[in-house]
Amino acid sequence: MSWEDNVRRVTPYVPGEQPKDGQKVIKLNTNENPYPPSPLVVKALSAFDADKLRLYPAADVGPLRDAIADYYGFGSDEVFVGVGSDDVLATAFLTFFNSDKPIIFADITYSFYDVWAEVFRIPYEIKPLDDDFHIKRTDYLCPNGGIVIANPNAPTGVSEMGDIDFIEEIVASNPGSVVIVDEAYVDFGGVTALPLVKKYENLFVVRTFSKSRSFAGMRIGYAFGSSRLIKYLNDIKYSINSYTMNRPAIELGIAALSDDEYFRKTVDAVIRTRTWTGEELKKRGFAVTDSKTNFVFASPSGISAKELFCKLRERGIFVRWWDKPRLGDFLRISIGTDDEMRALMDAIDEIIGKSEG
Numbered sequence: 001m002s003w004e005d006n007v008r009r010v011t012p013y014v015p016g017e018q019p020k021d022g023q024k025v026i027k028l029n030t031n032e033n034p035y036p037p038s039p040l041v042v043k044a045l046s047a048f049d050a051d052k053l054r055l056y057p058a059a060d061v062g063p064l065r066d067a068i069a070d071y072y073g074f075g076s077d078e079v080f081v082g083v084g085s086d087d088v089l090a091t092a093f094l095t096f097f098n099s100d101k102p103i104i105f106a107d108i109t110y111s112f113y114d115v116w117a118e119v120f121r122i123p124y125e126i127k128p129l130d131d132d133f134h135i136k137r138t139d140y141l142c143p144n145g146g147i148v149i150a151n152p153n154a155p156t157g158v159s160e161m162g163d164i165d166f167i168e169e170i171v172a173s174n175p176g177s178v179v180i181v182d183e184a185y186v187d188f189g190g191v192t193a194l195p196l197v198k199k200y201e202n203l204f205v206v207r208t209f210s211k212s213r214s215f216a217g218m219r220i221g222y223a224f225g226s227s228r229l230i231k232y233l234n235d236i237k238y239s240i241n242s243y244t245m246n247r248p249a250i251e252l253g254i255a256a257l258s259d260d261e262y263f264r265k266t267v268d269a270v271i272r273t274r275t276w277t278g279e280e281l282k283k284r285g286f287a288v289t290d291s292k293t294n295f296v297f298a299s300p301s302g303i304s305a306k307e308l309f310c311k312l313r314e315r316g317i318f319v320r321w322w323d324k325p326r327l328g329d330f331l332r333i334s335i336g337t338d339d340e341m342r343a344l345m346d347a348i349d350e351i352i353g354k355s356e357g
């Protein structure tokens with residue numbers, strides 16, 4: 001018997017590669033926003049009083065939580081804030097998924113879900129998406145211990161659009177379990193399930209400042225749910241770490257939220273560049289999904305995705321590729337600035353040669 005027999009072991013989530021210090025790359029591999037945060041954030045950062053760092057922050061994240069509640073028209077007791085949506089999601093898995101029945105999520109989705117299920121010993125069942133990477137709704141109508149849906153999905157970029165009736169049917173059909181809808185990318189054109197939160201006590205909608213508010217480095221995630229749901233979540237949060245959100249994050253988060261004009265402008269710019277990128281890739285023979293996110297999911301022709309990934313990397317352009325079933329033929333390419341995406345196209349042309357059309 002060794003102490004190692006008692007260790008909780010898990011195969012961890014693998015984040016996208018970070019460039020080494022001083023290495024100049026075009027970084028299109030972690031879905032960061034290519035634009036800086038709002039000028040109001042820059043102003044709030046330079047005005048931040050370092051003396052306040054002596055003091056613990058608000059354990060309930062009060063000022064930022066209230067600002068989010070106001071912005072979206074919810075009560076403060078219906079909002080939860082965490083250290084990125086990863087923190088919110090992990091806490092939600094731990095809180096809401098405590099059944100012997102398996103939780104359900106898609107075969108191709110955010111690759112953190114199965115990691116949290118493994119860490120927390122939550123049984124899970126994986127449901128394959130259809131050939132167009134859409135959810136098969138009947139998969140989510142069978143007995144389960146909980147449901148997780150990323151909408152829009154990652155890394156496919158595909159949104160369960162149409163209408164929210166689809167999500168509503170799943171939530172309404174599962175009063176015995178919590179349905180988590182991960183809307184990390186919804187600001188880039190998805191359809192939100194937020195209106196359903198007022199109607200269903202078992203729905204939990206998770207969002208982030210990382211993508212659409214250019215705040216990946218600040219780590220702010222947030223979520224909406226019934227006050228009862230949020231209370232249970234807080235009970236777990238306060239049982240692990242009361243002071244999750246640091247003071248600068250709380251102050252700068254409020255500043256980011258206050259600049260709606262900048263938010264809309266930068267989101268629109270990303271969407272425009274996404275459309276251009278999709279068109280350019282199609283001209284070069286790629287199959288591209290209809291992305292509603294800040295990345296495209298594209299399968300090259302005439303070269304394997306793996307080889308293209310490696311050759312782009314050699315040229316200092318980082319994109320994401322997974323050696324996994326159904327994913328191996330695709331690259332996930334985050335949307336950068338127009339200049340970065342033009343440089344990407346030039347590099348692709350150099351690697352595979354431009355096809356006609």
Ligand code: PMP
Pocket residue numbers: 083084085086087110150153154182184207208209210216220221
């Ligand atoms: N959900 C999805 C679907 C994501 O792709 C990501 C980004 N990796 C997250 C949640 C977590 O983002 P963050 O912790 O930065 O809010």
